[in-house]
Amino acid sequence: MERRQYLQIPGPTNVPDRILRSLSKPLINHRGPEFELLIEQCIAGLKKVFRTQNDILIFPSSGSGALESTIVNLLSPGDTIVAVSQGLFSERMAAIGEKFGIHVVRINKEWGEAVQIDEIKNLLMQDTEKKIRAVCLPQNETTSAITNDIEGVAKMMKESQHPALLVVDAISSLACLPLEMDGWGIDVVITASQKGLMLPPGLGIVALNDRAWKLVEQSTSPKWYWDYKAVQEKMKGGQFPYTPATTLLFGLKEALDILEEEGIEKIWERHGLMGKAVRKAVHAMGLTLFAEEEYASDTVTSIGMPDGIQYKELAGLLNKDYGVVIGGGLQQLQGKIFRIGHLGAVDQLDVYAVMGAVEMALYRLGYHVELGTAAKAVAKTFLKE
Amino acid sequence: MERRQYLQIPGPTNVPDRILRSLSKPLINHRGPEFELLIEQCIAGLKKVFRTQNDILIFPSSGSGALESTIVNLLSPGDTIVAVSQGLFSERMAAIGEKFGIHVVRINKEWGEAVQIDEIKNLLMQDTEKKIRAVCLPQNETTSAITNDIEGVAKMMKESQHPALLVVDAISSLACLPLEMDGWGIDVVITASQKGLMLPPGLGIVALNDRAWKLVEQSTSPKWYWDYKAVQEKMKGGQFPYTPATTLLFGLKEALDILEEEGIEKIWERHGLMGKAVRKAVHAMGLTLFAEEEYASDTVTSIGMPDGIQYKELAGLLNKDYGVVIGGGLQQLQGKIFRIGHLGAVDQLDVYAVMGAVEMALYRLGYHVELGTAAKAVAKTFLKE
Known part of the structure; x- marks a missing residue:
C-alpha cells in the first residue's frame, strides 16, 4: 500500500506538504523584480533563524560545498586552523582544509564524545604567536549523535582574547538546537537546506560577521564559484553571479514562513x-x-x-x-x-x-x-x- | 488574472507540469536502494542525450559550477588552454581558468560572431611544443545568440593530431542542438539542468572520456567538492560523496523520460x-x-x-x-x-x-x-x- x-x-528530513507544493511553482526570471523580492524575504527570514544581523550568502550546493566555501574564503594556503574531529562530518571539514593546503591541528575525539572546552582553550593558550586563524567544529555531529557546547566554546574564546574565528558547522542543528550567532558571538555559521529547514537538499547557506569578512579580504586561496565577495556583491541587488536554484528558494521562503509561525x-x-x-x-x-x-x-x-x-x-x-x-x-x-x-x-x-x-x-x-x-x-x- | x-x-526554461509534479514527491534516503536505481536510470537516460558511452557525473550546482569543475579536475596551475571568448558565458570559462592559475590563450570574437575553425587550428599548429592542454568553447553563446560549429572543430582537432582536449560548454544547447559526443569525438561536455533538460536550476552535469580521465589523473589543482575521482567512485555505487539534490534528480528522471518519448x-x-x-x-x-x-x-x-x-x-x-x-x-x-x-x-x-x-x-x-x-x-x- x-x-x-x-x-x-x-x-x-521529511518535507512538509506546504513546502513540497511550493517547489512546483512555475519558474520565474532570476534577474527580475519578483526574484529580488524573494531573496529579500529569504534573507530576512534566515536572519531570524540564525539570530543574526550579519550577512548571509546562499549557494546552489550541498552542505559540504558550504563547508568548502568557508575554507577557500577565510583562509590562505599555509594558514593554521584547529578542527575538532569526532565523526565523519567534522572530520570532513579538516579533510577539506588539508586539500586546500591548510595546516589543520585536529582535536581527535572518540566517536560518541563531545569536545571539552579546555581542549580548545589549551591549544589557543599555547599559540602565543596567534597563528591559529579559526576554530572549526560542528554544533551537532550526526555520525555519533552528540552535540557540542557552542555557547561555552564561544564564551571561552571571547575571554581568551585569541583572534581566531569561531566557525560552526550547524548543518544538522540550525532551526533545531538553540543557537545565537550574534548573542554568543559566533563568527561564521554554516548550514544546508535539508535538515532543520525541512527542504530538499541543494542549498548551502553561510552567515558571517565583520571579523570573518576581514579574513575574506586577506585570503589568497583560488576560488570562483565559492567567492564570497562576488556572491555578496550580486546578492545586494537580489541576484547571484550564476543561476540560483530557484525552486529551492521558493521552498526556502515557504519553510521560513512555517518556522516564523511556530x-x-x-x-x-x-x-x-x-x-x-x-x-x-x-x-x-x-x-x-x-x-x-x-x-x-x-x-x-x-x-x-x-x-x-x-x-x-x-x-x-x-x-x-x-x-x-x-x-x-x-x-x-x-x-x-x-x-x-x-x-x-x-x-x-x-x-x-x-x-x-x-x-x-x-x-x-x-x-x-x-x-x-x-x-x-x-x-x-x-x-x- | x-x-x-x-x-x-x-x-x-519553462518546466513542464509533469516535471514540476515530480519535484514534489516525498524525499527518499539518498543512501538506499531506491535512490541507487534512480541514479542508474538518470545516467542511462543522460547517455542517450549526450550520445555517449562515457562516464557522466552530476553535481548539486549551477552550470558555472560544472565549468569550474572541469578547470580544477583537468588542469594544474601553469597549464595552458585556448578559450574562445565571444560573450559573457564563454568569457566566464576563461575567467575561471585564470582564477585557478591557468594560462588562458583567448580567441576574442566580436559579440555576435561565431568562431572560425581556422582560428583554433592556427593556434594548435603554432603550438609545436604541444603545451595547449584543452580547447574550451561553448556550442551556443546565449549572450549574442550564436552557435559554434562544434562538429567542424572536433573534426579539425582530430585531423591536427594535437593532443589538446576538446571541452564543450553545452549548457544552453544540450538536448536542443545536434551534438554527438562520441560520434564527433568531444572529450568533455558540460551542461546544466535548467535549459534543454527543462528542469529548475540546481544540477551541473559533466560527461568525460578516457582522454579526459588521463588529464584528471595528472591534475594538481586543489579540489574537494568538484573532485571527479571521488564523485565517480561513489556514483558507481549509486551514491554521492555528499548529499545530492534529490528532488531535482526525481525531476531529471521525469525529464529524461519525456525526452526519450519524443x-x-x-x-x-x-x-x-x-x-x-x-x-x-x-x-x-x-x-x-x-x-x-x-x-x-x-x-x-x-x-x-x-x-x-x-x-x-x-x-x-x-x-x-x-x-x-x-x-x-x-x-x-x-x-x-x-x-x-x-x-x-x-x-x-x-x-x-x-x-x-x-x-x-x-x-x-x-x-x-x-x-x-x-x-x-x-x-x-x-x-x-
Whole structure:
C-alpha cells in the first residue's frame, strides 16, 4: 500500500506538504523584480533563524560545498586552523582544509564524545604567536549523535582574547538546537537546506560577521564559484553571479514562513522534547545510547544494536512493514549502532509511531521487550509525568 | 488574472507540469536502494542525450559550477588552454581558468560572431611544443545568440593530431542542438539542468572520456567538492560523496523520460524549426538579427532594439499584459538588443503566441508593423510554405 513515510535519517528530513507544493511553482526570471523580492524575504527570514544581523550568502550546493566555501574564503594556503574531529562530518571539514593546503591541528575525539572546552582553550593558550586563524567544529555531529557546547566554546574564546574565528558547522542543528550567532558571538555559521529547514537538499547557506569578512579580504586561496565577495556583491541587488536554484528558494521562503509561525524558540523547545522522548523510550526498552548521555543530541539518537540482531534486518523490517527509514552506523560504527533522526518537521505522534515501530520490529527479531513499553515512555515524557 | 506564463529567457526554461509534479514527491534516503536505481536510470537516460558511452557525473550546482569543475579536475596551475571568448558565458570559462592559475590563450570574437575553425587550428599548429592542454568553447553563446560549429572543430582537432582536449560548454544547447559526443569525438561536455533538460536550476552535469580521465589523473589543482575521482567512485555505487539534490534528480528522471518519448533527433529537429520560425517572424516584422545569420542559434534569438523604443518598456509591456518574460542585452549590449529564448519545452503555439505578443507590444510602443505579420511568417514556416 501507499503508506505514510517516515524518513528518520538525520537528514534529509521529511518535507512538509506546504513546502513540497511550493517547489512546483512555475519558474520565474532570476534577474527580475519578483526574484529580488524573494531573496529579500529569504534573507530576512534566515536572519531570524540564525539570530543574526550579519550577512548571509546562499549557494546552489550541498552542505559540504558550504563547508568548502568557508575554507577557500577565510583562509590562505599555509594558514593554521584547529578542527575538532569526532565523526565523519567534522572530520570532513579538516579533510577539506588539508586539500586546500591548510595546516589543520585536529582535536581527535572518540566517536560518541563531545569536545571539552579546555581542549580548545589549551591549544589557543599555547599559540602565543596567534597563528591559529579559526576554530572549526560542528554544533551537532550526526555520525555519533552528540552535540557540542557552542555557547561555552564561544564564551571561552571571547575571554581568551585569541583572534581566531569561531566557525560552526550547524548543518544538522540550525532551526533545531538553540543557537545565537550574534548573542554568543559566533563568527561564521554554516548550514544546508535539508535538515532543520525541512527542504530538499541543494542549498548551502553561510552567515558571517565583520571579523570573518576581514579574513575574506586577506585570503589568497583560488576560488570562483565559492567567492564570497562576488556572491555578496550580486546578492545586494537580489541576484547571484550564476543561476540560483530557484525552486529551492521558493521552498526556502515557504519553510521560513512555517518556522516564523511556530517561532524559533518554540522550535528549539520542541526538538528538546522530542529528543528526550526518544531517549526515554530507548532506556525503557533496555537499549543503550551510544553517545555520552550528557551530550546526546536532540536531533538524532544513536543506539547500540542489541546482541544477536543485525542492523540490516532491523532497517529492512522497519522500511518494509512500517514505512520507517532509519540510519545505520557509518564506517567503524557500521553494524554496531542504528540512528534515528528526529529533526525538522517532527512532532509528538511521529516520535510515538516511530519508537513503536522500532519496538515492534525488535520484538519480531527476538528482542525481549514488553509491547507498549516505548509508547508508555514517550507518552509520559509528553505528559510530563 | 492568473494567466499562462511564457518564460522566454535563454534559460531557465519553462518546466513542464509533469516535471514540476515530480519535484514534489516525498524525499527518499539518498543512501538506499531506491535512490541507487534512480541514479542508474538518470545516467542511462543522460547517455542517450549526450550520445555517449562515457562516464557522466552530476553535481548539486549551477552550470558555472560544472565549468569550474572541469578547470580544477583537468588542469594544474601553469597549464595552458585556448578559450574562445565571444560573450559573457564563454568569457566566464576563461575567467575561471585564470582564477585557478591557468594560462588562458583567448580567441576574442566580436559579440555576435561565431568562431572560425581556422582560428583554433592556427593556434594548435603554432603550438609545436604541444603545451595547449584543452580547447574550451561553448556550442551556443546565449549572450549574442550564436552557435559554434562544434562538429567542424572536433573534426579539425582530430585531423591536427594535437593532443589538446576538446571541452564543450553545452549548457544552453544540450538536448536542443545536434551534438554527438562520441560520434564527433568531444572529450568533455558540460551542461546544466535548467535549459534543454527543462528542469529548475540546481544540477551541473559533466560527461568525460578516457582522454579526459588521463588529464584528471595528472591534475594538481586543489579540489574537494568538484573532485571527479571521488564523485565517480561513489556514483558507481549509486551514491554521492555528499548529499545530492534529490528532488531535482526525481525531476531529471521525469525529464529524461519525456525526452526519450519524443526522441533526441526529433527534439533537435523541433528546435531547428522553432529557431527558423522566430527568425522568419523577425525579418517579416522588419527587425534585424543581432547575430550573424549563418550562425544564429536555434535556442535563442537576439534582436536589435528598434530606434526610439526602450528595452525596459518593451519587456515591461510583454510581462505585464501578456505574461511573456524576455531577456535583455547583457553588459555592452544592454538596451541595444532583446533576446527571446526558444529552448526546452517550446512548441508551435508557444512561438506563435510569443512572436504575436512581441508584435503587439512593439506596435503599441509606436513601431510600424502590420498586425498579423509575425503570425503569418511563423505559420508559413510551420506549414513549410
